Each structure stands twice: as structure tokens, then as C-alpha cells.
Amino acid sequence: MAVKDLTPVILASSSPRRKELLESLGLSFRLHPSKADETFDPQDSPSTIVQKLAYRKAADVARHYDKGLVIGADTMVVLNGEILGKPKDDQEAFEMLSRLQGEVHTVYSGLAVIDVTDGQACVGYQATKVHMRPLTPEVIKTYIATGEPMDKAGSYAIQGLGAILVDKIEGDYFTVVGLPVALLAQFLHQFGLNVLTVAR
Numbered sequence: 001m002a003v004k005d006l007t008p009v010i011l012a013s014s015s016p017r018r019k020e021l022l023e024s025l026g027l028s029f030r031l032h033p034s035k036a037d038e039t040f041d042p043q044d045s046p047s048t049i050v051q052k053l054a055y056r057k058a059a060d061v062a063r064h065y066d067k068g069l070v071i072g073a074d075t076m077v078v079l080n081g082e083i084l085g086k087p088k089d090d091q092e093a094f095e096m097l098s099r100l101q102g103e104v105h106t107v108y109s110g111l112a113v114i115d116v117t118d119g120q121a122c123v124g125y126q127a128t129k130v131h132m133r134p135l136t137p138e139v140i141k142t143y144i145a146t147g148e149p150m151d152k153a154g155s156y157a158i159q160g161l162g163a164i165l166v167d168k169i170e171g172d173y174f175t176v177v178g179l180p181v182a183l184l185a186q187f188l189h190q191f192g193l194n195v196l197t198v199a200r
């Protein structure tokens with residue numbers, strides 16, 4: 001039986017965090033940011049939304065190739081049922097962090113891997129609860145002045161200075177950063193790609 005050609009592996013993302021996390025798995029891959037429409041139906045549950053968007057991002061990139069595995073991901077911060085996206089400006093970042101401080105929210109990351117050759121897809125998500133410390137308005141303003149919140153869902157980055165805003169998490173850390181790597185390895189394995197043996 002012929003061995004299936006699973007190359008290239010393509011990350012359909014412009015997120016530097018996702019690139020770094022995929023690099024940490026030691027796979028060779030190329031970057032091809034998706035231009036998919038990221039609007040969603042607010043009636044859908046957060047887990048459904050992140051899966052649909054992850055799939056849409058991967059599918060948008062997959063149409064440019066005739067073989068390979070395309071990875072798409074999407075991350076959302078949800079506080080008491082309300083979705084908090086990326087802040088438009090410092091004021092919005094301040095409002096989001098003022099709401100998140102002292103509370104528990106959930107970060108959802110959807111993941112999709114599409115085999116371009118036959119269109120087969122693995123789609124799933126992971127959710128992690130984040131307990132944020134109580135923060136004074138001064139601390140929030142000082143954090144925003146670092147510039148870190150700007151392109152991050154929920155206005156913080158747990159992998160950066162945002163780490164010191166967080167008391168504890170329940171669940172997978174990488175889901176908060178934006179790419180659930182263990183779930184990704186599971187999906188890649190289903191396509192016949194074993195991360196532990198191809199890593200170099």
C-alpha cells in the first residue's frame with residue numbers, strides 16, 4: 001500500500017503565538033494566513049463558534065493547495081455567556097479587563113485539520129477556565145500601557161506579562177494561548193502523522 005503523502009503541513013494563521021507553538025512541536029510547516037470571514041452567528045454556543053471559525057480558516061487556505069494538511073484555529077474569551085473579542089482601543093481593553101478582574105472566565109479554542117487531498121477533516125475544541133486576580137484600575141492601566149492587550153482576545157496574553165494577572169487556570173494552558181497542541185497531535189495522528197516520530 002502506498003504511504004500517504006501528508007506534506008506540506010500548513011498553518012492557516014497570522015498569529016505569532018500559534019506559529020511558535022507549532023514550532024515547539026518540531027514539525028516543518030509553512031505559514032499561509034487565512035482571509036476567511038470571521039463573522040459568526042451569536043445564537044451559536046461558543047464551542048460551536050470556535051469550531052466553525054477554525055474550520056472556515058483552514059478551508060479557506062486548503063483551496064489554494066492540491067495536497068497537504070491545513071491547520072486552522074480560533075480563540076474566544078467568554079465571561080458569563082458573553083464573548084469578549086480583541087479590543088479596538090485602550091478604552092475597550094480597560095473595559096474588558098475591568099470586567100474580567102476578580103472573576104472566572106472561559107477561553108475556548110477551536111481546532112480544525114483538513115487533508116487537502118480528500119477534504120477529510122478533524123474538528124474539535126478545548127475550553128479552559130481562567131481565574132483572574134482582583135486588579136486595581138491603576139494596575140489595569142499600567143498593563144495596557146505595555147501594549148500587550150491589543151491583538152489578544154479578552155485583552156490579555158497569559159504567555160506574556162498577562163501571566164501575572166492570572167491566579168490559576170483549570171484545563172490546558174495552550175488552549176488559552178490559542179493552539180491546543182495535545183488535541184492537534186491527536187488530530188495529526190488520525191491522519192497518520194506521529195508528532196513524536198517526525199519531530200527533529
Ligand SMILES: Cc1cn([C@H]2C[C@H](O)[C@@H](COP(=O)(O)OP(=O)(O)OP(=O)(O)O)O2)c(=O)[nH]c1=O
Nearest residue numbers: 013014015074075152153156157158176177178
Ligand atoms: C486569551 C489569550 C488570547 N490570545 C490570542 C490568541 C489569538 O491570536 C487571539 C485570538 O484571535 P483569533 O481570531 O483566534 O486569531 P488571530 O486573528 O490572532 O489569528 P488567525 O485568525 O490568523 O489564526 O488572541 C493570546 O495570545 N493569549 C491569551 O492569553
